[in-house]
Amino acid sequence: MIKTKSVVSVHHVSKAFGKQQVLKDINLEIMKGEIFGLLGPSGAGKTTLVKQLIGLDMPTSGENFLFQKKMPSLKLIERVGYMAQSDALYGELSAKENLQFFASLYGLKGKKQRERIKEVMEIVQLSEHLNKLVSNYSGGMKRRLSLAAALLHEPEVLILDEPTVGIDPVLRKSIWETFYQLKKKGTTLIVTTHVMDEAEKCDRLGLIRNGMLIAVGSPKELKEKTNSMSIEEAFLIYGGA
Numbered sequence: 487m488i489k490t491k492s493v494v495s496v497h498h499v500s501k502a503f504g505k506q507q508v509l510k511d512i513n514l515e516i517m518k519g520e521i522f523g524l525l526g527p528s529g530a531g532k533t534t535l536v537k538q539l540i541g542l543d544m545p546t547s548g549e550n551f552l553f554q555k556k557m558p559s560l561k562l563i564e565r566v567g568y569m570a571q572s573d574a575l576y577g578e579l580s581a582k583e584n585l586q587f588f589a590s591l592y593g594l595k596g597k598k599q600r601e602r603i604k605e606v607m608e609i610v611q612l613s614e615h616l617n618k619l620v621s622n623y624s625g626g627m628k629r630r631l632s633l634a635a636a637l638l639h640e641p642e643v644l645i646l647d648e649p650t651v652g653i654d655p656v657l658r659k660s661i662w663e664t665f666y667q668l669k670k671k672g673t674t675l676i677v678t679t680h681v682m683d684e685a686e687k688c689d690r691l692g693l694i695r696n697g698m699l700i701a702v703g704s705p706k707e708l709k710e711k712t713n714s715m716s717i718e719e720a721f722l723i724y725g726g727a
């Protein structure tokens with residue numbers, strides 16, 4: 487049964503690529519307005535899972551629901567912002583032109599489009615680089631521009647695949663402040679990470695290892711239940727170490 491305030495519901499989802507079983511019987515509920523972190527080592531299945539949540543990929547068995555509707559559903563795409571792990575930006579265009587392109591895909595036009603571009607560039611602190619070609623951006627700047635693009639249409643759910651990779655600690659802090667602001671407005675955020683201190687910032691975490699969700703809870707709960715001092719230690723204990 488799907489809980490009434492669930493934004494995301496994952497029911498017995500498994501995924502195989504050929505003979506490789508990448509997700510194994512995942513069950514998960516993510517509630518409105520929470521920052522949910524998917525924490526796991528490289529190759530654990532985080533990207534495969536988040537792609538399914540927005541209908542970019544299909545499970546081999548099981549079902550994914552978004553806003554109580556079975557995925558994939560094209561109608562729901564406008565309510566979701568997705569920042570992929572690799573930046574989907576056009577290097578030969580300026581940041582402004584990139585954002586204009588993404589804004590028009592979401593049907594943002596004229597004054598509203600100009601306002602949103604200005605706002606999201608302020609959020610990611612790139613306003614002074616608006617007219618610069620993206621090919622001249624650093625890796626961290628590209629990540630921030632990708633985040634800006636995902637924010638343009640003020641989505642109700644924001645799915646961020648390793649959003650702060652390559653971003654320095656000062657900016658990382660300010661990006662997390664942005665996440666908290668969005669949460670306050672009721673946005674649901676799903677963030678994949680393998681950085682432990684970032685995991686601590688989430689309301690709840692799903693620990694994923696070898697395609698299995700080995701534990702779900704707040705960072706505090708996960709540490710208390712395993713009698714651990716850190717999330718890293720809790721992860722190792724849940725993983726059977």
Ligand SMILES: Nc1ncnc2c1ncn2[C@@H]1O[C@H](COP(=O)(O)OP(=O)(O)OP(=O)(O)O)[C@@H](O)[C@H]1O
Pocket residue numbers: 503508526527528529530531532533534535571680
């Ligand atoms: N399209 C695909 N075809 C075949 N195998 C795939 C495909 N996509 C992912 N995989 C495999 O699935 C496993 C999980 O990959 P996934 O990208 O979901 O992990 P991840 O936890 O996001 O890792 P990372 O933190 O490195 O991004 C890996 O072994 C990967 O090689």
